[in-house]
Amino acid sequence: MLFLAFVLPGMMTMAQTSSGKGEELKIKTSAQCNMCKDRIEKAMAYEKGVYESTLNVEDKVLTLRYNPKKTTPEKIRTVLNNTGYDADDTKADQKAYNKLPDCCKKPEDRHVHSDGCEHGHE
Numbered sequence: 001m002l003f004l005a006f007v008l009p010g011m012m013t014m015a016q017t018s019s020g021k022g023e024e025l026k027i028k029t030s031a032q033c034n035m036c037k038d039r040i041e042k043a044m045a046y047e048k049g050v051y052e053s054t055l056n057v058e059d060k061v062l063t064l065r066y067n068p069k070k071t072t073p074e075k076i077r078t079v080l081n082n083t084g085y086d087a088d089d090t091k092a093d094q095k096a097y098n099k100l101p102d103c104c105k106k107p108e109d110r111h112v113h114s115d116g117c118e119h120g121h122e
C-alpha cells in the first residue's frame, strides 16, 4: 500500500510533463460520426491559438492543445456551438445544427434510415 501511494502520483506527474506545448483541454461534444470529426477538427484548425485537436468518435470527446494567451476554453466551446455541436454544458447554435447533414444530428432528430451517412452509427 505504501509503495503504491508513492508510485502512482509519480506516474501522473510524468504523463503531464511529457505532453506537448500549450494547455490540454478536453471537451465533451455531441459529434456522431467521422464527418463530424472532420468538421470539428477543421473548425479547430482555423481557430487561432489551437495547436492540434483530435476528436474521439467513440466517446465524443474532443482533446486539444491550445495557447492560453491566444484563446480560452470558452471561446473554443463557442466555436463548437457555432459549428453545430454541444460543448460540455453549452448548447449547439440551433441554426448551425439544422444545417448539419441528417447523420450528424443527434439520434432523436434523425429521420429513420436516412441515407447520406455511409459511416454507420452504433
Ligand SMILES: [Cu+2]
Pocket (backbone or CB within 6 Å): 031, 032, 033, 034, 035, 036, 037, 103, 104, 105
Ligand atoms: Cu457526422
